[in-house]
Amino acid sequence: MxxxxxxxxxxxxxxxxxxxxxxxxxxxxxxxxxxxxxxALDHINLYVLEDDNGWYIVDTGMKWGDTQERWxxxxxxxxxxxxxxxxxxxxxHPDHIGQAGWLCREFxxxxxxxxxxxxxxxxxxxxxxxxxxxxxxxYFQRSGxxxxxxxxxxxxxxxxxxxxxxxxKAYQRLKDGQVLNIGGRRWQVMTGSGHSPEHxxxxxxxxxxxxxxxxxxxxxxxxxxxxxxxPDANPLADWFAALSRFREALPADTLVMPAHNAPFYxxxxxxxxxxxxxxxxxxxxxxACETPKTAVELFSVLFAREIEMNQLTLALGESVAHLxxxxxxxxxxxxxDEQGAYxxxxxxxxxxxxxxxxxxxxxxxxxx
Numbered sequence: 001m002x003x004x005x006x007x008x009x010x011x012x013x014x015x016x017x018x019x020x021x022x023x024x025x026x027x028x029x030x031x032x033x034x035x036x037x038x039x040a041l042d043h044i045n046l047y048v049l050e051d052d053n054g055w056y057i058v059d060t061g062m063k064w065g066d067t068q069e070r071w072x073x074x075x076x077x078x079x080x081x082x083x084x085x086x087x088x089x090x091x092x093h094p095d096h097i098g099q100a101g102w103l104c105r106e107f108x109x110x111x112x113x114x115x116x117x118x119x120x121x122x123x124x125x126x127x128x129x130x131x132x133x134x135x136x137x138x139y140f141q142r143s144g145x146x147x148x149x150x151x152x153x154x155x156x157x158x159x160x161x162x163x164x165x166x167x168x169k170a171y172q173r174l175k176d177g178q179v180l181n182i183g184g185r186r187w188q189v190m191t192g193s194g195h196s197p198e199h200x201x202x203x204x205x206x207x208x209x210x211x212x213x214x215x216x217x218x219x220x221x222x223x224x225x226x227x228x229x230x231p232d233a234n235p236l237a238d239w240f241a242a243l244s245r246f247r248e249a250l251p252a253d254t255l256v257m258p259a260h261n262a263p264f265y266x267x268x269x270x271x272x273x274x275x276x277x278x279x280x281x282x283x284x285x286x287x288a289c290e291t292p293k294t295a296v297e298l299f300s301v302l303f304a305r306e307i308e309m310n311q312l313t314l315a316l317g318e319s320v321a322h323l324x325x326x327x328x329x330x331x332x333x334x335x336x337d338e339q340g341a342y343x344x345x346x347x348x349x350x351x352x353x354x355x356x357x358x359x360x361x362x363x364x365x366x367x368x
Contacts, residue, residue: 010218010266013255017262020066021073023048026255026263027209029183031078035061035070037095040365041220044095045259047211048074051183054085058202058211059259062098063163071099086172088112088180090213091196092121094163096259101165111171112180114191116198118171123229125167127159136228143316144294144341153312174200187211192246194239195222201246208254210267216246216256218264220364221277225317226324236278236325247271260368276357278322283354285322289332292343295319304363314366 014032018024023031029050034043047058061067075084084107089097092113100121104111113121132154140150174180176191180202187202192215202211214222224239226232250267257263264270281302288301298319299307307315323344326332331352334342 009269010264012218012262012264014263017043021070021077023074023078026257027207029185030209030257032257032263033070033074035067035095036065037062038064041260041368043260045257045262047257048079049182049185049187050082051085054083055079056086056088056182057084057103058088059090059096059213060087060099060103062095063102063165064098067099068102071103083107084109086110086112088174088200088202089117089121090201090211090215090259091199092117092124093196093214094160096213097121097125097167098164101167104168111168112174113171114174114189114198114200116193117196117200118167118173120197121164122167124160125164127161132157133228135231138340139228139231140316141340142231142336142342143320144296144339145312145316146339153309156309185209190215190246190249192238192242194224194235194237194242199242203250203254208251210250210254210256212256212258214259214368215242216267216270216274217258217260217368218256218266218270219261220368221274221362222368223314223318223366224278224321225314226320227317232324234321234324234328236321237328239278240275243271243275277360279354279357280359281322282326283352283357284359286326286331286346286349286352286354289326289344289346290349292335292345294337294341294343295323298323302361304361311366318362318366 018033023033026032031048033046035046037044044061049056086109087100087103089100100111137150174189176189178189180187185204187204190201190203192199195214199213199215201213201215224235252268254267255263256267284301285298288298295316299315302319327334331347332344333347334344337343
């Protein structure tokens, strides 16, 4: 999504990213590594936590390319012969869970996830090629996608299972406020919704360290989408609530270890920016809907570039999320048109509470 300005008060303590098969010590017993991704956002940051008797992995990379080879290089060269003890996944997106099944089976270790993320990962990873439900087709039609385009999407749909190893059939549940004792540190589970159902971050208050996953990223904004599986959801309201809780809980000098870009300081600034960024979108959507609009017709308002077919679902979900937030606040009304699409109209665009928020169309990768 939107790239941060070079003038942002965010500081990066590490000059370089880790090379293939290597890692960088972010703090004693906390190691940062990267895996490649086959999209505009070409990497994911993963982390390894050292315990007295072994290692815990935080997120796994996608079922793609040389990801398993990279893991084997680390096991052979970096882990001092100590065993893997567990796999922790922050949330259910393929770049985070893609190799969880392989790692857990290969090393016979438990998977740690929140309930919402585990169940969602099992559901989505079972979807196969061409598996497009009528409810999904209706979601796209309601959003303004023509029926002929929906049929083309059905033909091209590959499904989560194409890029995710079969998920483990059992897991250890992570709950908000729970504490994991790893390597002499107390890592508190902090959950947040909006980007995914029950995203897990891990916070060590004593050392002011946050493994943030996709909850807080320094230079791009995480996708906040209404998905076809929950077509009437209001994820932006959940996102605002999560950002507020994190802003209240985290010290200003926390070292944030995100799933993309690089570890950074400046968490309060970043959290405030993320809220203002979406409020700017809301103001622009209200203004645009002085003339009734579908979700697709708002792409030019929300995004600074043309949306390609492989990004359509994420862009559409983001557009619908902003429309739903305003709709549930009773700032928009919606009506079905003759093509079966919802058209949203502003009820009071001049009285928008977001009117003073600056609007920046998103120009970064949508895949987060």
